[in-house]
Amino acid sequence: MCGIIGYTGFEEATGKVTCGLEILEYRGYDSVGICAKGQDGIKLLKTKGRVSSLNEALSKSPIDSAFCAIGHTRWATHGAPSDTNAHPHNVGRTYLVHNGIIENYKELKAELEKGGVKFLSETDTEVGCALINKYYEEGCDPHTAILKATGFMHGSYAFAIMFEGEDNTIYAVRKGSPLIIAKGIDGYYLASDLTALLPFTKVYCSLNEGEVVRLTKDGAFIFNKGEPDWKVTNMSFESAKKGGYDHFMLKEMNEQPNAIKNALSPRIKDGLPDFSCDGIDDSFFEDIKEIHIVACGSAMHAGLLAAPIIEGLCMVPCRSYIASEYRYNPPFTQKGTLVIIVSQSGETADSLASLRYAKSQGLKTLGIVNAVETTIAREADFCAYTYAGPEIAVATTKGYTTQASLLYLFAVAMSFKKGITDKENAKSLTECLFFEAPQVVEQTLERGEEIKAIAKEIYESQSIFYIGRGLDYALSQEASLKLKEISYVHCEAYAAGELKHGTISLIERGTPVIAIATEEALFDKMDSNIKEVKSRGSHTVLICTDKMENAHACADRVFVLPRSSRIGGIFGAILAVQMIAYEVARLRGCDIDKPRNLAKSVTVE
Numbered sequence: 001m002c003g004i005i006g007y008t009g010f011e012e013a014t015g016k017v018t019c020g021l022e023i024l025e026y027r028g029y030d031s032v033g034i035c036a037k038g039q040d041g042i043k044l045l046k047t048k049g050r051v052s053s054l055n056e057a058l059s060k061s062p063i064d065s066a067f068c069a070i071g072h073t074r075w076a077t078h079g080a081p082s083d084t085n086a087h088p089h090n091v092g093r094t095y096l097v098h099n100g101i102i103e104n105y106k107e108l109k110a111e112l113e114k115g116g117v118k119f120l121s122e123t124d125t126e127v128g129c130a131l132i133n134k135y136y137e138e139g140c141d142p143h144t145a146i147l148k149a150t151g152f153m154h155g156s157y158a159f160a161i162m163f164e165g166e167d168n169t170i171y172a173v174r175k176g177s178p179l180i181i182a183k184g185i186d187g188y189y190l191a192s193d194l195t196a197l198l199p200f201t202k203v204y205c206s207l208n209e210g211e212v213v214r215l216t217k218d219g220a221f222i223f224n225k226g227e228p229d230w231k232v233t234n235m236s237f238e239s240a241k242k243g244g245y246d247h248f249m250l251k252e253m254n255e256q257p258n259a260i261k262n263a264l265s266p267r268i269k270d271g272l273p274d275f276s277c278d279g280i281d282d283s284f285f286e287d288i289k290e291i292h293i294v295a296c297g298s299a300m301h302a303g304l305l306a307a308p309i310i311e312g313l314c315m316v317p318c319r320s321y322i323a324s325e326y327r328y329n330p331p332f333t334q335k336g337t338l339v340i341i342v343s344q345s346g347e348t349a350d351s352l353a354s355l356r357y358a359k360s361q362g363l364k365t366l367g368i369v370n371a372v373e374t375t376i377a378r379e380a381d382f383c384a385y386t387y388a389g390p391e392i393a394v395a396t397t398k399g400y401t402t403q404a405s406l407l408y409l410f411a412v413a414m415s416f417k418k419g420i421t422d423k424e425n426a427k428s429l430t431e432c433l434f435f436e437a438p439q440v441v442e443q444t445l446e447r448g449e450e451i452k453a454i455a456k457e458i459y460e461s462q463s464i465f466y467i468g469r470g471l472d473y474a475l476s477q478e479a480s481l482k483l484k485e486i487s488y489v490h491c492e493a494y495a496a497g498e499l500k501h502g503t504i505s506l507i508e509r510g511t512p513v514i515a516i517a518t519e520e521a522l523f524d525k526m527d528s529n530i531k532e533v534k535s536r537g538s539h540t541v542l543i544c545t546d547k548m549e550n551a552h553a554c555a556d557r558v559f560v561l562p563r564s565s566r567i568g569g570i571f572g573a574i575l576a577v578q579m580i581a582y583e584v585a586r587l588r589g590c591d592i593d594k595p596r597n598l599a600k601s602v603t604v605e
């Protein structure tokens with residue numbers, strides 16, 4: 001949700017900032033801007049559109065000899081995407097970019113207007129800029145001006161700020177929104193996320209809540225602390241590039257066999273699950289009476305898939321909750337409720353707020369997070385990284401499969417430690433997850449032509465339904481989200497037995513209904529449900545395991561998953577639906593990696 005970047009150093013700044021903005025575009029891409037200190041003072045350029053529009057503007061109006069700049073790519077919250085609402089904002093002698101939301105901006109704005117400030121945009125950010133500028137112009141030094149102003153702000157922010165009179169210096173502060181600073185051989189950087197800085201350096205430091213930092217070409221200084229505690233990332237710039245694929249989504253889908261292995265391998269010892277690398281020992285499981293998985297979007301769907309598996313294997317109640325509801329409609333908790341927060345980005349505002357809520361209730365928390373050193377990873381009592389590598393496409397693929405596989409392994413670990421699953425079964429489940437699931441994923445990926453044929457039959461439809469029972473219903477929900485997110489086709493997921501309680505009235509001649517059937521015990525029921533919609537004219541597609549004997553008689557088109565156990569079937573089906581979404585979006589000419597209205601990292605509530 002908005003990406004910010006800054007650089008000050010010995011080299012030209014605008015190229016570095018626009019390069020970082022291109023990488024940050026996944027966080028928002030409706031408008032973009034830069035301000036840089038050139039020979040004639042601070043110059044600001046901003047425009048509706050993407051970084052390519054900014055590059056065009058810069059080619060017409062270059063900012064030469066600028067060694068310090070801040071930039072922003074926006075996902076609009078307050079005020080529609082427009083040149084005026086784009087960041088950076090400038091009030092008086094202050095220039096600023098912002099990621100987050102100042103919730104009380106209306107009150108602050110009214111006060112500032114009384115004092116004579118005239119606002120140009122509809123944004124909350126311009127209000128933040130005006131407030132900091134007020135204290136700066138009243139004579140406060142930048143650090144004091146920032147502290148005084150942010151003291152009045154409610155909400156979340158990561159600000160990067162340039163002040164007239166503070167040449168080639170960037171100040172920054174964060175609360176609730178991510179911010180990383182970094183040190184290169186050519187100067188100092190900041191960004192919303194480390195991937196944007198990988199072309200320049202691997203030495204970074206994550207800022208803590210409330211910390212204010214000053215960057216100059218000679219150093220970084222965290223107020224009240226001093227020199228940052230620098231770390232070196234092992235992420236490579238290559239891993240954040242498309243690597244010859246048409247889209248990041250396609251690349252990331254293809255990375256899944258390895259991603260699943262990377263997620264699981266640190267937690268397997270002698271063929272058995274072992275989470276000791278995450279600080280989780282036997283005692284961790286002892287007092288767990290129930291589990292709440294809390295997350296948003298696909299991460300919540302990974303929870304929907306995992307919850308019945310955990311309940312079944314561990315004999316404790318487990319439910320997946322939507323994070324934006326969790327603390328406003330809080331479920332019953334008790335001493336012994338474990339709250340698992342699942343998040344690819346580690347920064348999703350509602351998931352983070354749920355984590356904080358759970359901690360405020362004294363509950364034990366575990367983060368399942370991909371992006372290293374992010375706020376959820378740092379604030380959770382325990383954190384198990386999914387190690388999927390950078391995920392750039394807005395639609396998550398390897399993020400989801402690694403979350404699902406890690407949650408599954410967690411269930412096996414807990415069941416084994418509690419003595420519910422014996423060693424032999426724990427080993428066999430672990431083996432299926434580690435060897436079979438990636439293999440089935442790989443084999444499914446090789447069947448692109450069959451998926452393309454399915455996509456051709458359905459891509460012009462107005463509306464598509466996914467149906468499934470048991471775990472396949474959870475898979476259907478993820479399948480439906482993936483399809484509508486990137487192809488803009490209306491799609492709904494239904495528990496297969498539920499359609500006839502109302503929604504079946506929407507089925508018309510040709511309406512595609514895609515059934516997922518990996519649950520052997522439910523094949524007969526699925527068979528009946530598919531016939532119900534087929535006899536009402538729908539075009540039926542069935543994704544099933546080879547154990548469903550009458551599959552070809554039952555649906556118009558059948559995609560038989562590679563032969564495998566139950567676990568392999570689940571992961572094969574996930575891949576098939578991701579590939580269907582991708583192919584449908586491609587046929588419809590959609591912007592697959594950057595679907596409209598969306599952003600990768602949702603750092604506002």
Ligand code: M6R
Nearest residue numbers: 297298299343344345348395396
């Ligand atoms: O970064 P997170 O895993 O916390 O993100 C949660 C959702 O915003 C995310 O999964 C979203 O639903 C995806 N874009 C779906 O593909």
